[in-house]
Amino acid sequence: MTKSFDVAVVGAGPGGLMAARTAARQGLSVALLERNDAIAPVKRGCAMVLLTLNEPYFGEEKIYLDREKGELTFRSYGFSVPYTGPSRDMFSWHILSPGGSRVQFGSTPDGISAGEDARTSSVHDKGLLLSGLLKECRQLGVTIITGVNVTGTEKCGEKVRVLSDRDPVEAPFVIAADGANSRLAQTTRANRDRLYYGLMKIQGAKITGVNGFDANTFYSFVAGSENPSYSVLVPMAVQEEGSFQAFSVDFDPAGDVAGKLDFLLSGSHFADSFKNASIVERTSAIENIFSPMQTPYHDQVVFVGDAAWCQEMEITPAMMCGWQAANSVASALNNNCISGDGIAGYLDWWDKTCLATHDYRDYLRNYAMCFLLSNDELDFLLSRVNTVLPAIFNPYRAFSLLGPALAESMDTIARERPGLAAKMQTFATASLETLMEKPIRDAQGM
Numbered sequence: 001m002t003k004s005f006d007v008a009v010v011g012a013g014p015g016g017l018m019a020a021r022t023a024a025r026q027g028l029s030v031a032l033l034e035r036n037d038a039i040a041p042v043k044r045g046c047a048m049v050l051l052t053l054n055e056p057y058f059g060e061e062k063i064y065l066d067r068e069k070g071e072l073t074f075r076s077y078g079f080s081v082p083y084t085g086p087s088r089d090m091f092s093w094h095i096l097s098p099g100g101s102r103v104q105f106g107s108t109p110d111g112i113s114a115g116e117d118a119r120t121s122s123v124h125d126k127g128l129l130l131s132g133l134l135k136e137c138r139q140l141g142v143t144i145i146t147g148v149n150v151t152g153t154e155k156c157g158e159k160v161r162v163l164s165d166r167d168p169v170e171a172p173f174v175i176a177a178d179g180a181n182s183r184l185a186q187t188t189r190a191n192r193d194r195l196y197y198g199l200m201k202i203q204g205a206k207i208t209g210v211n212g213f214d215a216n217t218f219y220s221f222v223a224g225s226e227n228p229s230y231s232v233l234v235p236m237a238v239q240e241e242g243s244f245q246a247f248s249v250d251f252d253p254a255g256d257v258a259g260k261l262d263f264l265l266s267g268s269h270f271a272d273s274f275k276n277a278s279i280v281e282r283t284s285a286i287e288n289i290f291s292p293m294q295t296p297y298h299d300q301v302v303f304v305g306d307a308a309w310c311q312e313m314e315i316t317p318a319m320m321c322g323w324q325a326a327n328s329v330a331s332a333l334n335n336n337c338i339s340g341d342g343i344a345g346y347l348d349w350w351d352k353t354c355l356a357t358h359d360y361r362d363y364l365r366n367y368a369m370c371f372l373l374s375n376d377e378l379d380f381l382l383s384r385v386n387t388v389l390p391a392i393f394n395p396y397r398a399f400s401l402l403g404p405a406l407a408e409s410m411d412t413i414a415r416e417r418p419g420l421a422a423k424m425q426t427f428a429t430a431s432l433e434t435l436m437e438k439p440i441r442d443a444q445g446m
Helices: 014-025 108-114 126-139 183-187 257-266 315-334 344-355 360-372 375-383 398-407 410-416 418-429 437-444
Strands: 007-010 030-034 063-066 071-074 079-082 087-090 092-096 102-105 121-124 143-146 150-156 159-164 169-171 173-176 196-208 217-223 229-235 244-250 278-290 301-303
Touching (some): 007 014, 014 030, 014 126, 014 173, 014 315, 071 315, 079 126, 121 126, 126 143, 173 315, 183 301, 196 257, 217 360, 217 375, 229 257, 244 257, 301 315, 360 418, 360 437, 375 410, 375 418, 398 410, 410 418
Parallel strands (some): 173 301
Antiparallel strands (some): 063 071, 071 079, 087 121, 092 102, 150 159, 159 169, 196 244, 196 278, 217 229, 229 244
């Protein structure tokens, strides 16, 4: 038996839950469909980082994590979400080469002295954040369907039917919040005009007993072209010192990503910090890397968050996205305009706030350096930055700050490492398709 609603939301991550809550608050009948049997806790690999808390990000001037009120507030947008779980502030971001050279954005001691306004980000328990939104959705009367495998959509008169292994659900609008590997983006052919940059395999581990790394700093480890990978070490929100999550990324579908993580922990320059550590839990994820949708809408299906963005929109922008999309859907239904024109507010926001101000190519360049530079070249290059850069944790701005810092050493680099200087010129001028040629080729050869 087909069940009818005003809007169906597919995917119960931050974007989907926010869309369902917002639509229900607007008086709409809402169905929320989720593949997993349980929405929380989060089982897949996730760093659980709130970006960014000290500067504008995706249209929000500043996000506030208020521990006393127990909420995360988006003042520019005018909404907040409940969060009473643990959190740990971060004040700096370090990028480290295989040999231990580093680039440092911000100083943790200086940030702690300055107080909460200086924090660049915070880690939290994403499962508790989702649970708070889920509780509100239930209180608002959202119909929540878990353990359902959504396979596609089809037009049914003026409505869209969501096809799955359960009874069909139909609505005038469907909000697709089903992640970076969105089934609905594939089956509606909304991906047809997007550029494909490869496949990202992620292996993670929750670790206790880590020494030598600061509990209020985010660490990135870049490994060069001999065996390219990108790893991170993220403090956990729990209060026990030495508790971190580590993740390694491999862009080769046939690559040994678990081996790359194990090398970081036991064979790399940094292995001594993990010699007394214990792995509590292992996690994983696989994500396709597309360019963002230029128009996140197709045949009454509205795409939000990672389903429409490049690889990861992150937790906070996904909630902004779900909020904006649901408000536009409510406006379209109130005006009886079931079309792209009806949700023009969302599409205009997407164009002006997401596409125009956050270039996905700047984001992917964080990974691209692994394919262009060798381990030795990374060691040398990062050693040339001898100053602490401004405190940010914004992956779209890293190279706008790193570039001028490296430019001060270009004469030395050109004199001592002319081959590296030539590669840096390539990095600055080549297309992303050229820089990401290897992962694109590897993924296409699957």
